[in-house]
Structure formats: C-alpha cells, structure tokens
Amino acid sequence: MIEINGLYKRYHNHHGSDWVLRDINLTIPKGVSVGLVGRNGAGKSTLLRLIAGMDMPERGSIHRGCRVSWPIGLSGGFQGSMTGRQNVKFVARVHGGRQNVEDIIERVRDFAEIGEAFDEPIKTYSSGMRARLNFGLSLAFDFDVYLSDEATSVGDRAFKAKASKAFKDKVGQASLIMVSHGEGMLKQLCQAGVYLQNGRATWYDDVKDAIAAYHAETDEARKQRGEQVGQVASGKSQQRPGTAQNELALQQGKTKKPSEAQQAQTDTSTQESETREELESLVARRRADFEVAKSAFEHAKAMQLVEMDLKPYQRRFRKARNQLQQAQERLDSSSAAEDAGDNSHPGSNHS
Incomplete structure (x- = not known):
C-alpha cells in the first residue's frame, strides 16, 4: 500500500x-x-x-x-x-x-x-x-x-x-x-x-x-477556443475524411504516425478542395497542438532537463509552430483568393 x-x-x-x-x-x-x-x-x-x-x-x-x-x-x-x-x-x-x-x-x-x-x-x-x-x-x-x-x-x-x-x-x-x-x-x-x-x-x-x-476537460477547452466537439458543421464533418479513423488507428497502434514531410504533402494535396470553414478548423487544431507543445517545452525547461532529454520537447514545439504557420498561410491565401474573386466578379467595379 x-x-x-x-x-x-x-x-x-x-x-x-x-x-x-x-x-x-x-x-x-x-x-x-x-x-x-x-x-x-x-x-x-x-x-x-x-x-x-x-x-x-x-x-x-x-x-x-x-x-x-x-x-x-x-x-x-x-x-x-x-x-x-x-x-x-x-x-x-x-x-x-x-x-x-x-x-x-x-x-x-x-x-x-x-x-x-x-x-x-x-x-x-x-x-x-x-x-x-x-x-x-x-x-x-x-x-x-x-x-x-x-x-x-x-x-x-x-x-x-x-x-x-x-x-x-x-x-x-x-x-x-x-x-x-x-x-x-x-x-x-x-x-x-x-x-x-x-x-x-x-x-x-x-x-x-x-x-x-x-476527455471532458479537453473537450471543454476546445469549446472555449470556438471549436465544435462531436458535432457536424454545415453538413460536413469537422475533420477531413479519414482523419478520425486515422487518429483512432494511431491510438490503437494500427498505423504509423505520419512524418512531418508526409503531413505537409497530405496537407498540400488536399488544399485545393478545402473550404474556408475547413481551413479555419485546421488552424484552430494546429493552434491547440502548438499551445500543448509550447506548454510541455516550457515545463521541461523549468525542470532543468539535460539537453539530450530536452530536445524531444524542443522538436515537438518547433514542429507544431511550423504546422500552425503553414495552416495560417493557407487560410490567408484562401481568403485572398476569395477577395480577388469577389473583386473580379462582373458588376463589382463601379466607375
């Protein structure tokens, strides 16, 4: 005991x-x-x-x-x-x-x-x-x-x-x-x-x-960040097709976690078909991952870990930061493209 x-x-x-x-x-x-x-x-x-x-x-x-x-x-x-x-x-x-x-x-x-x-x-x-x-x-x-x-x-x-x-x-x-x-x-x-x-x-x-x-704690945190938990938005799943199944398989050890390069390739290949709503959801998820990695890295530094033990936390923090930046850039590009499309629409110029 x-x-x-x-x-x-x-x-x-x-x-x-x-x-x-x-x-x-x-x-x-x-x-x-x-x-x-x-x-x-x-x-x-x-x-x-x-x-x-x-x-x-x-x-x-x-x-x-x-x-x-x-x-x-x-x-x-x-x-x-x-x-x-x-x-x-x-x-x-x-x-x-x-x-x-x-x-x-x-x-x-x-x-x-x-x-x-x-x-x-x-x-x-x-x-x-x-x-x-x-x-x-x-x-x-x-x-x-x-x-x-x-x-x-x-x-x-x-x-x-x-x-x-x-x-x-x-x-x-x-x-x-x-x-x-x-x-x-x-x-x-x-x-x-x-x-x-x-x-x-x-x-x-x-x-x-x-x-x-x-799970209840993490779901509540996501709700406070404005994310939808366990709901369907605009007739579409909050996650891209296959994402929920992949995460479940990762938890059960059935699939390998994709590398950063593979993740970037997957993100790029699906960029064309993503709506603005989906990109905003992606940015929210990337920001949540970044905050978790940042918190873990700062906690590891506060514990004064040796460099060898600190490096995994540092790598995870940098990876999460890069993924957040990439997602934000894609959202900004999508918004700029929509604005350009609106401006080029017939009748949009009032001379």
Whole structure:
C-alpha cells in the first residue's frame, strides 16, 4: 500500500513558483494497478518521481509499505562515464539482494538489445538506448510496484511489443503505476485511475472513468477556443475524411504516425478542395497542438532537463509552430483568393 498525505510540490525558478501538485491525498491499495492521466504539464511525471523517492515534496508525506521501482522510461540515474555493464552491475549489487549479479547483467543485456554498446560509456548512448537499458534493468528486479513513464513508447515496433508483453507478464505478480498517452495500454493494464487537473488529484476505481474525465476537460477547452466537439458543421464533418479513423488507428497502434514531410504533402494535396470553414478548423487544431507543445517545452525547461532529454520537447514545439504557420498561410491565401474573386466578379467595379 502507498499512502500520500497532504502532498504539495513546486519548482522555484525564474518563471515563477506555481504549485505543480497541491494537497494530494491518495491511498493506492496493494495489488491495484493505476493509470495517471491528465494534460501535458499536469504533474504526472512529477508525482511518479515523488512516489519513487527521486524527488522530495515541498509539504506532506509519502508512505511506501512495499518495494517500489524507479520510474521506467526516465533515463536519469546512470553514471555517464561508466559503461552500461558497469552501471547495471552497480545497481544489481545495491538492489539485487540474494540474486545472482551476473545473471542480472545477462538478463538486462539480452532485454535491452543494444549490442556492443552495452560495453560503451553511457554518455555515448542515445536517449532511446538509455531508456531501453533502464527498462531492462527495472524489470530485472522483483518489485511490488513498478512505475512506468511512457516506457512502452521506447524503441522500434518489435521492442514496443516486447515491452508491452513484459508489463503484461508482471500483472498478477506485481502492480503498476503508469503514465501513458496510449489509452489502450492503460485500459489493458490498469484497473483504477488518477486524474490530475490544476494540481489536484481525483481517484477513480475504474481507469475508464479517469480517461472520460480527461476527455471532458479537453473537450471543454476546445469549446472555449470556438471549436465544435462531436458535432457536424454545415453538413460536413469537422475533420477531413479519414482523419478520425486515422487518429483512432494511431491510438490503437494500427498505423504509423505520419512524418512531418508526409503531413505537409497530405496537407498540400488536399488544399485545393478545402473550404474556408475547413481551413479555419485546421488552424484552430494546429493552434491547440502548438499551445500543448509550447506548454510541455516550457515545463521541461523549468525542470532543468539535460539537453539530450530536452530536445524531444524542443522538436515537438518547433514542429507544431511550423504546422500552425503553414495552416495560417493557407487560410490567408484562401481568403485572398476569395477577395480577388469577389473583386473580379462582373458588376463589382463601379466607375
């Protein structure tokens, strides 16, 4: 059982010191797997680090009546000048107890699948390689509760499937506390859910109810931005044909997420057939994506992440900014074309 009482957390920096988490009171029963849901910047990863003991609360307390892993998916904690093998050996001696150290090393090496890099310094690893090693190292020990921060999104398709299976194998032997944007994974592996909003935490006995609460928040935000949610505008769907199906397939892992170049090509190919209303809807969606990416990037900078861990947030922010600019340019071009058409219409000149 994990008990969280009156927990407050904030980070003091030049951006200000708003509470990331405020007055969190939770009791996570033994053997219950929990999914943490909420918007980017809601404090999910922060709460996970606090539960792991990697960070300290400003106020309040966390009582762990069980063995809790470090957050799988976070690549911090390794000594950069030591090799992967040396790092694993060190951790195995600390946490391994009566387990055979050499056996743990081999299990981690086989699971991580990083080849000869296992005997190279950690500082030469990519972020994906570090996460793979962290994942394998975490699962090499018998914890009562495993913490996961987007761990199943690491690596190629084969490794993601391997990671998902490893989690499923742990269910029944141990419980999970998981952060993931893959709703299908949360529904498969978690029974309960914790929804984080404005620094507050709400417990749900069913993770599906937590996900529904998160959807209600995002739908309300879209309505406030003037977007239509779940409605049909002017006899046409708010999204272009196939978009809703593609997004659903992406969530279920059935299709690959299109690259930026592919997205730009798709946008260009459909530009001619888009109405002004559809372009305005596209701009609104791109602006919403940009605000989310901007918020995540600023939060990552405030947490003072190392450059390697900060780059994904920076790339996502730049991509969202570029897509917003492209959509706005297309809308402006469409508006200019309509104005030109009106001016050239017979009878429009009054001499």
